[in-house]
Amino acid sequence: MATIGNNNLNAKLVLLGDMGAGKSSLVLRFVKGQFLEFQESTIGAAFFSQTLAVNDATVKFEIWDTAGQERYHSLAPMYYRGAAAAIIVYDITSMDSFTRAKKWVQELQKQGNPNMVMALAGNKADLEDKRKVTTEEAQLYAEENGLFFMETSAKTAINVNDIFYEIARRLPRAQPSQNPAGMVLVDRPAERAAAGSCCS
Amino acid sequence: MFGTQARGEVSHEFQPPLMQYWRPNIYTRRANIIVKFQDLYGFTVEGNVDDVNVLNEVREKVRQQGRVWWALEANKGANWYLQPQISSLSEGIGVAALKLSALANSITLKKLIRKGIPPVLRPKVWFSVSGAAKKRSTVPESYYNDLIKAVEGKVTPATKQIDHDLPRTFPGHPWFDTQEGRAALRRVLVGYSFRDCHVGYCQGLNYVAALLLLVMKTEEDAFWMLAVLLENVLVNDCYTDNLSGCHVEQRVFKDLLAKKCPRIAAHLEAMEFDVSLVATEWFLCLFSKSLPSETTMRVWDVLFYDGAKVLFHVALAIFKMNEEELLMTSQIGDVINILQRSTHHLYDPDDLLTVAFDKIGSMTATTITKQRKKQEPAVMAELDQRLRRLNSLKMDDKPDSPRE
Numbered sequence: 375m376a377t378i379g380n381n382n383l384n385a386k387l388v389l390l391g392d393m394g395a396g397k398s399s400l401v402l403r404f405v406k407g408q409f410l411e412f413q414e415s416t417i418g419a420a421f422f423s424q425t426l427a428v429n430d431a432t433v434k435f436e437i438w439d440t441a442g443q444e445r446y447h448s449l450a451p452m453y454y455r456g457a458a459a460a461i462i463v464y465d466i467t468s469m470d471s472f473t474r475a476k477k478w479v480q481e482l483q484k485q486g487n488p489n490m491v492m493a494l495a496g497n498k499a500d501l502e503d504k505r506k507v508t509t510e511e512a513q514l515y516a517e518e519n520g521l522f523f524m525e526t527s528a529k530t531a532i533n534v535n536d537i538f539y540e541i542a543r544r545l546p547r548a549q550p551s552q553n554p555a556g557m558v559l560v561d562r563p564a565e566r567a568a569a570g571s572c573c574s
Numbered sequence: 575m576f577g578t579q580a581r582g583e584v585s586h587e588f589q590p591p592l593m594q595y596w597r598p599n600i601y602t603r604r605a606n607i608i609v610k611f612q613d614l615y616g617f618t619v620e621g622n623v624d625d626v627n628v629l630n631e632v633r634e635k636v637r638q639q640g641r642v643w644w645a646l647e648a649n650k651g652a653n654w655y656l657q658p659q660i661s662s663l664s665e666g667i668g669v670a671a672l673k674l675s676a677l678a679n680s681i682t683l684k685k686l687i688r689k690g691i692p693p694v695l696r697p698k699v700w701f702s703v704s705g706a707a708k709k710r711s712t713v714p715e716s717y718y719n720d721l722i723k724a725v726e727g728k729v730t731p732a733t734k735q736i737d738h739d740l741p742r743t744f745p746g747h748p749w750f751d752t753q754e755g756r757a758a759l760r761r762v763l764v765g766y767s768f769r770d771c772h773v774g775y776c777q778g779l780n781y782v783a784a785l786l787l788l789v790m791k792t793e794e795d796a797f798w799m800l801a802v803l804l805e806n807v808l809v810n811d812c813y814t815d816n817l818s819g820c821h822v823e824q825r826v827f828k829d830l831l832a833k834k835c836p837r838i839a840a841h842l843e844a845m846e847f848d849v850s851l852v853a854t855e856w857f858l859c860l861f862s863k864s865l866p867s868e869t870t871m872r873v874w875d876v877l878f879y880d881g882a883k884v885l886f887h888v889a890l891a892i893f894k895m896n897e898e899e900l901l902m903t904s905q906i907g908d909v910i911n912i913l914q915r916s917t918h919h920l921y922d923p924d925d926l927l928t929v930a931f932d933k934i935g936s937m938t939a940t941t942i943t944k945q946r947k948k949q950e951p952a953v954m955a956e957l958d959q960r961l962r963r964l965n966s967l968k969m970d971d972k973p974d975s976p977r978e
Contacts, residue, residue, distance in 0.1 A: 484963070
């Protein structure tokens with residue numbers, strides 16, 4: 375549990391997913407241990423941070439919780455650029471949200487940091503009787519695409535801390551430099567102007 | 575209070591404990607505890623005793639400002655501020671004198687508006703100075719009611735999203751937690767989504783429309799304020815499709831920050847902190863999610879009179895006010911915390927507006943229009959390139975690929 379020197383890691387984490395899938399609720403549960411039946415809709419994105427101790431290290435997550443509406447898609451690269459991890463969230467009671475999640479996965483595979491740790495979260499797992507997306511289907515998809523998968527419930531707290539712990543465990547360690555951004559491998563120094571062409 | 579209402583008439587005779595002083599008792603004064611209370615517009619505020627004192631001072635200032643407006647009404651006649659445009663005056667010998675008096679009025683009005691419109695006069699003044707009145711006068715009187723009747727029961731992607739967001743718009747607010755409140759907000763948003771199908775519904779508008787409803791006396795007026803805001807006051811395409819207008823504004827804002835607050839801009843750039851990370855929400859919600867309600871209203875007072883450049887003034891001021899602290903940061907989280915704490919506690923609107931207009935200095939509408947023109951092609955190219963890349967993703971798709 376040493377928390378010094380190279381064992382401290384800052385990791386940028388982004389949550390992506392359809393509107394109302396429960397991104398903000400997952401973060402609120404993880405960061406504050408709370409759940410609100412009606413969580414204010416997120417505009418742009420909201421920022422949170424939370425530190426976890428995992429094995430021999432502490433991981434400080436810098437979390438970007440993004441807006442889910444389709445048209446906000448054009449803002450997303452600003453938030454996932456340089457992210458060390460992503461949680462792609464869908465709502466198990468909505469097939470559309472699962473479809474949307476797959477799109478996010480594809481986009482991150484192409485545009486995101488190649489070493490990004492990606493997790494797929496099937497949220498609202500407490501609503502079993504309204505389920506539209508089977509666990510098997512999502513599990514299979516996750517395996518095929520190299521993600522790890524958990525069904526979560528921000529409401530009952532099931533698997534919420536676990537998914538963040540699992541990400542923390544999987545983050546690449548022993549970064550040669552202690553860069554606060556976690557990863558800057560593909561980032562160019564120039565900012566917006568270059569953003570359009572920095573596909574790698 | 576929240577009784578049944580005829581459509582179009584917002585029933586919020588919504589009088590939160592208006593102008594009530596909250597007197598901290600000896601215990602709260604001793605222990606600096608956090609208290610919860612309702613502000614002028616019914617929002618729950620959590621603050622310490624200092625915050626409460628500031629809010630009470632602000633209420634007193636609002637009252638004084640009200641007296642100034644009443645005195646002017648007595649002097650210049652009721653509705654003096656609803657002066658017609660100079661151009662609409664007919665010719666004649668009196669024209670020069672009329673022009674002069676109109677000019678004098680408009681100078682007075684500009685100053686007065688900067689100091690705040692009294693809450694009771696807001697509906698009337700906003701409706702006039704924003705151009706909403708003029709906009710409504712170009713269509714038949716029954717426009718809004720007809721529109722609402724025509725779209726009743728229709729289901730579109732926009733209405734679904736609106737329904738989803740209704741209970742998530744200022745949850746905990748005493749009026750928006752009622753059936754009536756949500757129904758009124760729904761009609762305004764759904765109505766607008768049909769008026770402009772390019773905008774449809776964009777998240778963020780729920781907060782804007784909600785505040786408009788709280789201020790304007792009727793649902794219909796809130797609708798027209800929303801219309802004039804999106805169609806005339808703000809830059810085009812802020813809320814459409816890929817939010818291109820919003821992207822343009824963000825780029826312009828970055829340039830302005832570099833010009834007006836060069837030290838902050840340089841420091842944040844060195845940290846690889848993109849100011850859009852925080853400013854996007856400010857611009858899309860017009861500060862309604864960040865600033866205390868009366869402060870937001872004061873920003874909107876100026877916004878409706880002076881136009882969209884006000885948003886730049888205010889955003890720059892927020893950075894400027896926190897300059898020293900921001901320059902000490904080395905982590906992104908700290909920057910965000912400083913800005914959030916600062917905006918949430920800006921209970922005295924004058925603190926903000928003084929910096930926004932006196933310290934930031936003037937920016938003409940023409941300069942900003944030029945800046946926008948300059949940024950547009952870059953934004954379009956970026957969005958276009960992104961779209962093409964996403965489409966190429968689709969082409970590599972496996973057969974069971976997602977639809978749409």
